[in-house]
Amino acid sequence: MTRILKHRQFWPAACLVALLVINTLARPQFIKVSVRDGELYGAPIDILRQSAPLMLVALGMTLVIATRGIDLSVGAVMAISGAVSLTIIDGSTTPGSVSTVLLAMSAGVGLALLLGVWNGFLVAVAKIQPIIATLVLMLAGRGVALLITGGFITTVNSSPLKFVASGYILWLPFAFIISVVVIAVVALFERRTALGMLTEAVGINPEASRLAGVRSIGIVFGAYVVSATLAGVAGIIYSSNIMAADANAAGELIELYAILAVVLGGTSLLGGKFSIAGTVLGVLIIQTLNSTILFLGVPSAEAPVFFAVVVILVVLIQSPRVHQWARHLFRRTPSEVTQPRAESEKVAV
Amino acid sequence: MSAVDVTERPSAPAPSALRTFLGRRAALMPTFAAVAIFVSLLIGAQLYFGNFVTPVNMSSLLLDNAFLLILAVGMTFVIVTGGIDLSVGSVLALTGILCAKLLSEGFSPVLVVPVTILVGAAVGLVIGILVQYFEVQPFIASLAGLFLARGLAFVVSLDSIRIEHSGVLWLQSTRFQLGRWYITPTGLLALAVVFVGAFVMLFTRFGRTVYALGGNEQSARLMGLNVARTKVLVYVISGTCGGLAGLVLTAYSGAGYPRNGIGTELDVIAAVVIGGTLLSGGTGYVLGSMIGVFVYGTIKTVISFQGAEQSWTRIIIGLLLLVFIAVQRVIVFRSERRR
Numbered sequence: 001m002t003r004i005l006k007h008r009q010f011w012p013a014a015c016l017v018a019l020l021v022i023n024t025l026a027r028p029q030f031i032k033v034s035v036r037d038g039e040l041y042g043a044p045i046d047i048l049r050q051s052a053p054l055m056l057v058a059l060g061m062t063l064v065i066a067t068r069g070i071d072l073s074v075g076a077v078m079a080i081s082g083a084v085s086l087t088i089i090d091g092s093t094t095p096g097s098v099s100t101v102l103l104a105m106s107a108g109v110g111l112a113l114l115l116g117v118w119n120g121f122l123v124a125v126a127k128i129q130p131i132i133a134t135l136v137l138m139l140a141g142r143g144v145a146l147l148i149t150g151g152f153i154t155t156v157n158s159s160p161l162k163f164v165a166s167g168y169i170l171w172l173p174f175a176f177i178i179s180v181v182v183i184a185v186v187a188l189f190e191r192r193t194a195l196g197m198l199t200e201a202v203g204i205n206p207e208a209s210r211l212a213g214v215r216s217i218g219i220v221f222g223a224y225v226v227s228a229t230l231a232g233v234a235g236i237i238y239s240s241n242i243m244a245a246d247a248n249a250a251g252e253l254i255e256l257y258a259i260l261a262v263v264l265g266g267t268s269l270l271g272g273k274f275s276i277a278g279t280v281l282g283v284l285i286i287q288t289l290n291s292t293i294l295f296l297g298v299p300s301a302e303a304p305v306f307f308a309v310v311v312i313l314v315v316l317i318q319s320p321r322v323h324q325w326a327r328h329l330f331r332r333t334p335s336e337v338t339q340p341r342a343e344s345e346k347v348a349v
Numbered sequence: 350m351s352a353v354d355v356t357e358r359p360s361a362p363a364p365s366a367l368r369t370f371l372g373r374r375a376a377l378m379p380t381f382a383a384v385a386i387f388v389s390l391l392i393g394a395q396l397y398f399g400n401f402v403t404p405v406n407m408s409s410l411l412l413d414n415a416f417l418l419i420l421a422v423g424m425t426f427v428i429v430t431g432g433i434d435l436s437v438g439s440v441l442a443l444t445g446i447l448c449a450k451l452l453s454e455g456f457s458p459v460l461v462v463p464v465t466i467l468v469g470a471a472v473g474l475v476i477g478i479l480v481q482y483f484e485v486q487p488f489i490a491s492l493a494g495l496f497l498a499r500g501l502a503f504v505v506s507l508d509s510i511r512i513e514h515s516g517v518l519w520l521q522s523t524r525f526q527l528g529r530w531y532i533t534p535t536g537l538l539a540l541a542v543v544f545v546g547a548f549v550m551l552f553t554r555f556g557r558t559v560y561a562l563g564g565n566e567q568s569a570r571l572m573g574l575n576v577a578r579t580k581v582l583v584y585v586i587s588g589t590c591g592g593l594a595g596l597v598l599t600a601y602s603g604a605g606y607p608r609n610g611i612g613t614e615l616d617v618i619a620a621v622v623i624g625g626t627l628l629s630g631g632t633g634y635v636l637g638s639m640i641g642v643f644v645y646g647t648i649k650t651v652i653s654f655q656g657a658e659q660s661w662t663r664i665i666i667g668l669l670l671l672v673f674i675a676v677q678r679v680i681v682f683r684s685e686r687r688r
Binding site for chain 1: 433435479482483484485486488489490492493494495496497499500501503504507607611615616618619622628629658660661662663664666667668670671674675678
């Protein structure tokens with residue numbers, strides 16, 4: 001039991017399960033998943049489908065945060081990638097053909113990759129603080145996206161594009177399949193090769209890892225490129241969902257939600273140890289909380305209050321002072337003198 | 350861009366007296382660069398448009414950016430300690446809509462104005478306590494503040510509320526004229542905040558502690574400075590400025606609106622950095638931040654004079670930010686090499 005309690009993902013997982021249970025108790029049809037025309041339907045499926053853009057952005061953010069960085073520009077990159085793709089589709093004579101859409105999407109993602117190279121250059125090579133380096137693109141990027149769309153909301157009518165967010169393959173939403181594939185690829189590269197360990201080394205102590213021969217520049221650079229590329233894909237999923245490129249609303253505040261998801265998953269903003277499973281849980285918590293809030297009839301504009309409460313609770317649970325208080329509370333029962341201390345050391349890691 | 354030439358001037362061969370001065374006052378260099386950019390922007394715009402630097406235009410530059418100016422003062426305190434406050438845009442919206450709501454329900458401004466400012470201070474206090482006593486990173490703590498204040502703003506009202514009360518509108522509609530120059534009480538308030546901020550920062554024990562804290566927190570603690578109180582107070586100051594700015598913006602626009610100020614925190618951070626404050630803490634000037642806000646405002650005015658898309662404002666601010674961090678990078682690199 002204590003082993004389960006001490007597991008790094010225990011609290012995020014417990015939080016997600018609690019949310020699901022509350023929802024199911026409040027409306028039993030919540031958990032029901034039905035098959036219609038070979039497609040799965042139900043609230044949990046919706047949550048998985050809608051979480052795709054945040055999932056991609058949060059995975060990229062996890063890698064960036066693991067290197068002691070932060071990427072504020074992801075929302076702007078989403079807006080640019082969506083704007084570019086939809087402008088190409090809108091301008092083409094065959095908006096419905098698969099090849100046009102594929103070309104447009106690769107242009108969007110390719111541009112996002114270049115923006116990642118730009119961020120990576122500023123942070124890894126020019127050694128500018130990540131928060132301010134990515135702030136440049138965050139400020140300028142949305143302006144660029146507005147220029148691309150000419151200040152309008154570009155709407156298109158293209159069935160291959162619609163498929164990205166709304167299509168199904170083998171009973172499952174295509175957007176969900178994209179996020180599963182990305183999670184698998186990231187987990188494979190970070191956990192089955194030395195890359196993950198090297199990333200953590202750079203995050204824990206950049207100087208020591210440099211002396212140990214880790215090529216930190218390449219690793220930091222790579223993290224920003226991956227983050228921006230994934231944000232580019234997320235931008236296309238977002239535009240496909242609403243079938244429009246909205247340079248103002250695309251990815252609005254997503255950088256903050258992504259950072260929140262990463263922190264909820266137990267990855268420290270101080271860099272170093274990161275957890276991909278934790279981030280996945282964090283994203284699902286945010287998405288479930290969002291649909292819970294909508295279900296409660298609270299206007300979605302007021303949702304940030306709930307997120308604020310969650311953030312404050314999570315950071316309090318993680319804070320050393322609260323651990324100290326908890327230890328004092330436990331001390332009163334003599335049999336547990338040693339056990340809580342071991343737990344706090346575990347968390348301190 | 351002409352900005353590049355201007356910022357490079359200090360590194361060019363200079364008379365030795367000037368060089369010694371710059372060597373000793375390296376921290377002032379980014380602020381000098383900001384002043385130079387501001388002046389050259391004004392000169393450039395005047396030459397290009399012919400009627401840019403007019404009393405009316407310059408007066409409205411102050412009034413249109415009064416709320417940004419107030420926010421920038423608070424942000425300077427926070428950034429000099431090495432922290433960051435992402436909540437200011439939301440606090441601006443919350444206090445603005447709260448002020449409008451309370452006024453529309455018939456409360457007297459004598460009560461509403463202090464409540465508005467105290468609410469801003471309270472959000473700052475929460476962030477400060479999280480940062481100092483629970484060792485939460487400023488970024489995350491103020492992120493919680495951002496969500497909290499934005500959500501509460503929508504709880505107060507989902508739509509904008511017009512202000513009818515003459516007492517609050519007086520803040521904006523009254524014009525003290527001097528020839529063709531004019532200033533409103535909101536403008537005076539913003540200038541007062543700037544000067545009080547600059548004075549506190551440079552000439553009080555608290556202000557010097559803020560610098561010491563940003564320079565090296567451990568040393569500041571070992572010197573016996575009250576680190577905990579100072580750290581909480583800077584966030585309270587920033588929140589209070591958020592409350593004041595909400596009041597000023599509400600008076601300026603004649604209405605409270607819960608979607609006000611989305612992304613404003615980034616504009617403010619950009620203005621503060623352009624004004625010469627290092628994000629790593631320890632260096633920065635309130636007056637520099639004022640110049641940073643003016644640079645931001647001038648770019649905005651130039652773009653609307655030009656009739657171009659307002660989206661260019663943010664692109665140019667982004668580029669300018671890049672130039673400035675490059676300049677700061679060089680300065681930090683030099684001072685490290687000198688050691």
